[in-house]
Amino acid sequence: MAQGLVRSLIAAVAAALALVATPVAHAQIVFKSPKWGDLSPQEKQVLAPLAPDWDKLDGARKEKWRGVAQRYPGMHPDEQQRIQQQMRTWSQLTPEQRAVARQQYKSLKSLPPDKKEEVRQKWEEYQSLPPERKRELASKPARPMAPMRAPAPVPPGPAGVPAR
Secondary structure (H helix, E strand, C coil): CHHHHHHHHHHHHHHHHHHHCCCHHHCCCCCCCCCHHHCCHHHHHHCHHHHHHHHHCCHHHHHHHHHHHHHHHHCCHHHHHHHHHHHHHHHHCCHHHHHHHHHHHHHHHCCCHHHHHHHHHHHHHHHCCCHHHHHHHHHCCCCCCCCCCCCCCCCECHHHCECC
């Protein structure tokens, strides 16, 4: 009888250890995903351009936008206007256009600092163009971004160690 109890205890401890030893990599962060009706009046006012798509957004994006809404009152009026324009523009994009925009953002974010500066300068040049030139450029098909290349491998130096 005592042996059966000991075996059961060992089995229970082994099972508990197996649960504790389970890799955390399988865990997912789950965000509470509020519906549009759950938002405060202030959040609804700030996030109004996103209202038609709100319930289609995933929890992480909703939390991001709620954070923007919470910081909004403390923003400079120019920044508030910029945020509102960005939300209006985003809400008018198709899902495919949004996917392309996200991919371009990721590509830009991973650029080295000198390339980021080059892109920033080109953007500023574009921003300074007259509206009719911007419309002309916008009517042309977009060129795909050049694929990013990996740096050339460093040839080995003496003793097979890569030279620096």
